[in-house]
Amino acid sequence: TGKGLIVSFGEMLIDFVPTVSGVSLAEAPGFLKAPGGAPANVAIAVARLGGNAAFVGKLGDDEFGHMLAGILKENGVSAAGINFDQGARTALAFVTLRADGEREFMFYRNPSADMLLRPDELNLELIKSAKVFHYGSISLIVEPCRSAHIKAMEAAKEAGALLSYDPNLRLPLWPSAEEAREQILSIWDKAEVIKVSDVELEFLTGSNKIDDETALSLWHDNLKLLLVTLGEHGCKYYTKDFRGSVDAFHVNTVDTTGAGDSFVGALLAKIVDDQSIIQDEQRLRAVLTFSNASGAITTTKKGAIPALPTETDVFNLVKG
């Protein structure tokens, strides 16, 4: 297509969501299978918007792993960077919002295939052809995946890719909050585009004031664009030269899962072939309007992947 390749690195898994809301996992009468994993969602978001995307990560050589690889391919995402682990199984998560308002999580990760990706297994040719290399932080939790993450990131960078980071905090997966904060920040100064949510901003800075000063305390010299997403309040952007905010779209929200991934996918799809947009506030604001619209549409349907929009869907919301 002539469009620059966006490689998204990390985990892909299946969320099991109770068919009835407001019950504990033990009380759930049944579960729906919802494919997810933030980096995989971003890859599919890019492809659905007409971009060129590849996913790099490891799946189990089992029914669920092949199902997930099939979903990537069906959506036009290159599977050339996927490895299948012969021993471990695909990651699974059971997630529910109980009647008492608490979120309950259960994970199959002991260890799951995604955590076993080794540096020597990486498809470096694919990674080095990326114009943008995007990643999260779940792949930093354990070895050997952590080393694979660092190696892939450095190979992409050396080959000239723009590095994009969405830490996508999933606190229950980490041994402790302290370790999560430390590991997330350990690769902070590599990324040139970083997107955090307001919740992550609070977590990473330890400040409960979500203002410009708090956001800019996360600034570093290699950074070109820092984004703070605020759900129904849109997003804030910071560059070396300017800062501002872009309002969200009013939509009929039913499930916010994947909104952040959709936002990031839209942003990357729009800047991959012309990174000078980041330095031009007017054009950047137009791209962030597009990204907010993509995020908003994703909240109007249940699940992440089924709710990711096409470019036409986004244009229609932007035009109003």
Ligand code: ADP
């Ligand atoms: P994350 O999913 O990472 O927590 P957000 O929830 O902030 O990220 O969502 C990312 C973007 O999606 C927001 O900046 C906004 O543009 C859009 N969005 C999210 N929730 C809503 C909502 N309820 N109404 C409209 N837009 C939303």
